[in-house]
Each structure stands twice: as structure tokens, then as C-alpha cells.
Amino acid sequence: MLTVRIVPCLDVRDGRIVKGVRFQGLRDAGDPAARAALYEAQGADELVILDVAATPAGRGAQRDVVRAVRGVLSIPLTVGGGVRSADDAAGLLDAGADKVSVNSAAVREPGLIDALAERFGSQCTVVAIDAARDDAGGWRARTHGGGEDAERDAVAWAREAGERGAGEILLTSWDRDGTGDGYDLDLIAAVAAVTRVPIIASGGAARVEHLAAAIRAGAGAVLAATIFHDGVTGVGDVKRALAADGFEVRP
């Protein structure tokens, strides 16, 4: 049986982790490779690195981070942030990423999803969608770190991404991100109903119950950053709690 995936996320800028400065057991809490190795040792099923300030000038630093993390990591690595073309994706794969996540560039040019799936395969193509609730009871996609309205219905965009060849939807609730109030379960259920592509739930996790609820709502994987950053709750603690709750997890 396919297990549920616990996916820690590192937000990185200029080669350093920018969130979660307090972290026990690490001499340098800002080093992505050290943190990645710790998460794998705790039982993380995958790792996501999002370069929150990816610019053409920072491209080299981004690849250096991927190379350093790859050297210590024996679980899948997804990298996103500022990916604008299939060649950008190729550079990250050459550095050691297994999957590449696209967001704003795909909204601007949806054919980028087809191009990535054709060249690297769907299993390599992750489409990240930042979704914000609107006044009509639905969700709108936002781009550029949530700063711009993409003028697209987020659920319809998720369906289109799957049809174009995305292998996963990294679905972030713009409303819940950073709040600790739990994932937007209605959003997860709405997207799960319109696509057969696996969903990674993101945004709002603070407790194990939040992860369990997201899985029940239709997510195959749960991404969390803040929950693991203070070092009090480890990935292993979360997996033990989920297993006790009846979920299949990788031991």
C-alpha cells in the first residue's frame, strides 16, 4: 500500500535557510544540507526546497544548494522558485533535483507544463498553486509569492495542470500559510475531486491532527515547514502519531 508522505520544506534565499532560525542539534541552523540530512535521519519521505528569492543572478547559488543537498540526501528532492523554462529545470536536474516545481511561469505560459512533461516526464513535473479564497466561495490562484492575482480559478487551474502533464500538484493555501490554523481542507477536497494527480497539501500545518485531516481530505503528501523548525517536533514523532491513528507510513 502506498504510504502517506511527510515532506519538510526548506525556504532558501541566497543559499541559506530563511525561516526557522532556532533549531536544536544543529551547529548551523541555516545550512540547507545539514538540515536536509537531519530531516532524512528523522524519517522524512521527501524534501522540498523553495528558493524564495530566485532571480537570474541567484541561479548559481540555487544550483550550489541543490548540489550540496543531493550529496547527503537519499530521498527525493523537489526544487522550485523562479523556474521559467525547461532549460532552467534541466539545470536544477543536472545539479541533483529529482523533480522541479513551477508556479508563476506556468500561469503566464501554461505550455511550460507540457514542455516539462514531454522532456522530463510527468513524474518530474510539479505544479505549485497558491490559492486564496474569494468572495464567491471558491479560490483564486495567486503568483509571485502570493503577491499577484493570477486571474484564474485555482481549482480549474489544478485540473488543467494535470491535463497538461503535471505529475503532482503542490497546493498551498494562501489564507492559511503561516497561521498554524491547519490546512484549507475544502480546497484540498475541491482539487482532489477534479484531478487524479497526487496532491501535496501545504499551508497552515501546526499539529499532527492537521496533517491527518489533510490526508483524509484527499492529499497524498503533506508539506510542512514551521512545524519541524523549532526542533521540538521531529518528522519521526509525526509519523508515529499518524501510524497510531491508522495511517500507513514508511517506518
Added chain:
Amino acid sequence: MNAPDIVVVATGTANTASVLAGLARAGARPRLARDAADIDGARGVVLPGVGTPHAALAGLAAGGLGEALVRRLRAGRPTLAICLGMQLLCETSAESPGVAGFGLVPGRIERLPDRVRVPHMGWNRVLPDDAGPAGLVQEGHAYFANSYRLTHAPAGWRASFVDYGGRWVAAFERGAVLACQFHPELSGAWGTALLARWITGAAEAAC
């Protein structure tokens, strides 16, 4: 014992960097294969692969790489085929109709059924066929990322199975020829140990 000469065939679409890193963690000093002579001469050859069969096979046709691979597979020389690499060893695939695979083993690759989410993405339990002889693959959780699968184990090979939308072939192996639908290079300590066993087998195999 010196690390055996292991080469990785770059099809142009694979996560080659991950495969090289995984082999290095497992004790090898891998390098990329430059040409068919590298594939003929290496102690062990790794055929990774993501993307579609027709794109990968087109990449391998250049320079006779595919022919060199078939030569060493037919001779039973140490070869590791991963994910799409495994599917290329079969006869045909529903993913690329009309394109012939290497045909090392009988069987057609079919798409996973619609009742499950596709791709099959994540960690799933691999169970070797108990009835067969001991082999490289042991029970454990492996990382998969596939939309297509081989439903029937080829006769004469030790098979391991996985369950997702039905039971299908997670790996088949004979001696030091190992084909995995999952990604050993991304399967944590379990995968690294499997790579190490295959590397050891490659080092000990008679050339």
C-alpha cells in the same frame, strides 16, 4: 577491494545526478558512459530513465548505445535498469505504441488503472517472491514515480511485487542483472543497501 568500474548511461532525460550520487553513497565511483565502448567495457552499467520510451530509445539509438546494452544484457553481465530503464527491457509499452523495446523479457507495459491516482508517487512496500531463489531485492519500502507498470513477472527471473491498483512487478533480477520499477537511488538506506549489494555483485561477477 577497489571500487569496480561502473558507468551510467545518460539518456538525456534521466535524473542522472541523483543516480551518480546514489551510487557514490553505496561505495562506487561511477562515471558517465561516453559511448558504446564504455558500455561494452565497464564492469557494471546503470540504465536510468525518466520521460517517455520513444524519447529514451531515440537517445540510445545514437552511437549504438542500445545495441551495446542489449549485448551485455543477453550475456547476463552486471546491469542495473531503473524505472523507465526497466520498462525499456520489455517488448512494448502502451506509453509509446508501435515502438519496440529491447525485448529482453516478454511483456507489455500497461498504464495504471484509472481507479487510483496516477502517477503512483511515493513509498510502497516491495515484496520478493518467496518461492524463488534468494536475490538482491529484499522486503522493504521503495520510492516509486510511475504511471505505467509491468503486470506479469517474466518467466525465469526472480520477481518482486508491489500493490497499487492491483499487484504488479516492482523488480525482476537474474544474477547481477537487476531491473527495478522503483528508484533505489531515492529509496533511503534500504535503497542504498540494495545498490551496494548490486555493486558488490558486479565486482565479483566474472567478466
